[in-house]
Amino acid sequence: MSPRESRDHDQGAGAVLLCGEVRTCLLPAHQALDVRAAAQLLRLRADERVLVSERPNLYARSPDALTGVDCPLPSASGAKVRAVGTVAARGALTEGRVLQTSARLSLTARGPDHRQPWGHYLVRPGLLEPFGRLPREAVAEGVLAGARRGELDVGLIADGLLTRLLRHPLLDQRPPFKSRPTRLRWTALTAGPGTDRPVIERLTLAEDELRTLALRVPSGADPAEVAALCEDLALHDWLLTTLVRLLDGSRLGSADGTAVVRALRPAVDHLLHLWMPRARLDPAFAALWDALEERPGFTRQWEALVRRIRDQLALHAIPALHQEAVMAP
Structure with missing residues (x-):
């Protein structure tokens, strides 16, 4: 210290x-x-x-x-x-x-x-x-x-x-x-x-x-450790909120594959690897994340959104792969 x-x-x-x-x-x-x-x-x-x-x-x-x-x-x-x-x-x-x-x-x-x-x-x-x-x-x-x-x-x-x-x-x-x-x-x-x-x-x-x-x-309680908990919560709340908005703006189901991939790419490039709650928290304050995981369920919602993004990218990759297979000699 x-x-x-x-x-x-x-x-x-x-x-x-x-x-x-x-x-x-x-x-x-x-x-x-x-x-x-x-x-x-x-x-x-x-x-x-x-x-x-x-x-x-x-x-x-x-x-x-x-x-x-x-x-x-x-x-x-x-x-x-x-x-x-x-x-x-x-x-x-x-x-x-x-x-x-x-x-x-x-x-x-x-x-x-x-x-x-x-x-x-x-x-x-x-x-x-x-x-x-x-x-x-x-x-x-x-x-x-x-x-x-x-x-x-x-x-x-x-x-x-x-x-x-x-x-x-x-x-x-x-x-x-x-x-x-x-x-x-x-x-x-x-x-x-x-x-x-x-x-x-x-x-x-x-x-x-x-x-x-x-x-x-x-x-x-150490004020710096309490602040660190709040910073950690704020970071992951921002990540979750931003990912929800990116999905809302991607027009899933109504846009063509190129538009969907373009809309979802920022999430893959810049956000998906950032989810690491309580990585640097004091153990006493890290334990509070257990309550947040129960309700409202931060990580459950994040993982569901990540699966949805990956499913969409895989779905829109299938026609391109099929076209490549048809055009192959």
Whole structure:
């Protein structure tokens, strides 16, 4: 564990609420980035290296970038709670093709009655302290419902980092196919003593490509590991959503074979090999995928779609093979 990760884990030890947002999109580049280019894209800080892994697939993750905030928190009850501290954001690239940005923060149960010097907050990366007591349930619901004007909006920080990365000169702005970005907004309330397993309490799909996730995690859970779970879920939700849309746009049964193959080719070239849920998760959080596989059944749906694509490609290959056989001397 790096010094920064250690500090992040220390902040989780005193937190009663963790929350964040993940943006996921297709990298706007005609060719997937290799390891060196991925590290160059995600080099947010000169003093920290980009994490790169090639097993079980190519994955690169930036160091954290911190944003100082001093503003009211969203609250479902209408309670006026102000918090000060820093939000941690990072970017990740999977197989040089799918780009994600993620912003996260932790909140303590109670903070000082007066604002401290910035040095006090900077040595606690990713941690916010409220003025007085934190109504954590109301704030968690407020975060999931969406911030109002003037309130802390962690999604704007994730979106700002995404915009910065999408403008990188490495990107030629020529994606291999059309797709839509998705957003995953999440909260994680800490459980009481004796609880040692994280639990998914609610997962919803809303309009405008928004998903919301409510978790319950053990006290002292590492915020970076909770964020990694949410990034993993967001990645595979984007893959599934994008594959469904590609199939919907392929006009199966009504288009000729050439048109169908042309419509399905992006899935084969760029998506089918990316499905690897929980590949890099802490075992405690990887276990949550078992619940997702039961309902809504992510991998079952993915495998059914993959079989449908392969069946269609095989079906449309038969006439071409037959024609070749007839024309053969």
